[in-house]
Amino acid sequence: MANANYFSSNKPPKVLVTCPNTPKMGITFLKENGCQIIMLEKSSEEDVLKHIAEVDALLLAPPLKLTKRILDVAGGNMKTIATLSAGYDHIDVNDLKRRGIKLGNTPNVVNAAVADIAVLLALAAARRLHEGRLKIENNQWQSDYQWMLGQDVCNSTIGIVGLGGIGQAVAKRLKGFEVRQILYTGHREKPEGEDLGAKFVSLDTLLRDSDFVIICVPLTNETENMCNQDFFSKMKKTAVFVNISRGKVVDQPALIEALKNGTIFAAGLDVMTPEPLPPDHDLLKLPNVVLMPHLGTATVNTENEMSLLAAKNILKGLAGEEMIHPVV
Numbered sequence: 479m480a481n482a483n484y485f486s487s488n489k490p491p492k493v494l495v496t497c498p499n500t501p502k503m504g505i506t507f508l509k510e511n512g513c514q515i516i517m518l519e520k521s522s523e524e525d526v527l528k529h530i531a532e533v534d535a536l537l538l539a540p541p542l543k544l545t546k547r548i549l550d551v552a553g554g555n556m557k558t559i560a561t562l563s564a565g566y567d568h569i570d571v572n573d574l575k576r577r578g579i580k581l582g583n584t585p586n587v588v589n590a591a592v593a594d595i596a597v598l599l600a601l602a603a604a605r606r607l608h609e610g611r612l613k614i615e616n617n618q619w620q621s622d623y624q625w626m627l628g629q630d631v632c633n634s635t636i637g638i639v640g641l642g643g644i645g646q647a648v649a650k651r652l653k654g655f656e657v658r659q660i661l662y663t664g665h666r667e668k669p670e671g672e673d674l675g676a677k678f679v680s681l682d683t684l685l686r687d688s689d690f691v692i693i694c695v696p697l698t699n700e701t702e703n704m705c706n707q708d709f710f711s712k713m714k715k716t717a718v719f720v721n722i723s724r725g726k727v728v729d730q731p732a733l734i735e736a737l738k739n740g741t742i743f744a745a746g747l748d749v750m751t752p753e754p755l756p757p758d759h760d761l762l763k764l765p766n767v768v769l770m771p772h773l774g775t776a777t778v779n780t781e782n783e784m785s786l787l788a789a790k791n792i793l794k795g796l797a798g799e800e801m802i803h804p805v806v
């Protein structure tokens with residue numbers, strides 16, 4: 479992609495990498511392209527502050543937040559940031575705009591892995607995976623034809639909230655499970671929806687008609703707490719709720735209440751509030767919730783691809799070119 483002469487100055491640009499476990503693929507690519515890497519031993523704001531003044535670019539891995547303090551201490555050369563994530567709710571994008579700093583993210587390469595987790599959670603919650611395991615552990619196994627009945631995916635209506643790259647990948651996968659129809663909602667109807675045979679509807683219609691409600695929207699001011707008591711009250715009692723987006727999209731106490739009192743059937747969550755979730759949290763006491771510790775992108779290939787894309791964004795930014803996936 480580039481070589482040591484790629485940059486206008488002769489000095490190798492310094493890139494601060496916040497996560498010591500950033501996959502090697504991206505780091506090697508940066509080195510091969512003439513960058514000097516400063517790798518933190520611990521991913522913390524304090525450690526970033528020790529180095530940020532001397533670097534030209536930042537490879538930032540959430541959950542570490544890009545704070546105002548970090549940006550205030552950053553030197554005048556630090557105009558390029560790549561986040562090792564598709565989501566960028568840990569970054570104040572408007573502040574970056576004001577400061578003239580470029581930001582790139584890693585969408586698309588995450589779609590398949592995150593969509594796999596959405597399907598996994600949908601099936602697991604519908605078929606009471608966690609509850610079944612608890613029954614075995616507690617010696618409560620009953621051989622009875624009316625025992626532990628779940629919900630079918632086959633012939634069901636799937637409701638996807640947010641038909642972006644991940645939402646589309648979820649739809650593609652669930653079509654293979656012979657669902658009856660796929661509904662989606664969002665800001666507008668999308669041509670990709672038509673290609674997938676999915677129908678654009680209002681949020682209320684989606685909640686009313688769906689057997690599975692799958693949240694695939696980014697966390698923004700608009701989506702924060704959008705899944706609240708009113709939202710759950712509009713879902714079917716037999717419906718399964720899945721969230722692979724961000725925990726803050728959900729009013730979590732309202733979800734817990736809806737799961738406890740049978741407003742909805744079950745939930746599958748890869749994301750929650752807070753993360754990490756304390757081991758004594760109420761969510762962990764509910765048999766009808768399947769939880770995963772934010773593992774949506776956690777496959778070897780996906781993390782490698784993310785690191786490579788983040789590295790490419792950094793090289794483009796340092797060269798004064800448009801990033802491959804620019805946010806600002």
Ligand SMILES: O=C(O)[C@H](O)CO
Pocket residue numbers: 540562563564565566588774775
């Ligand atoms: O946004 C993403 O890419 C994942 O959720 C990891 O933060």
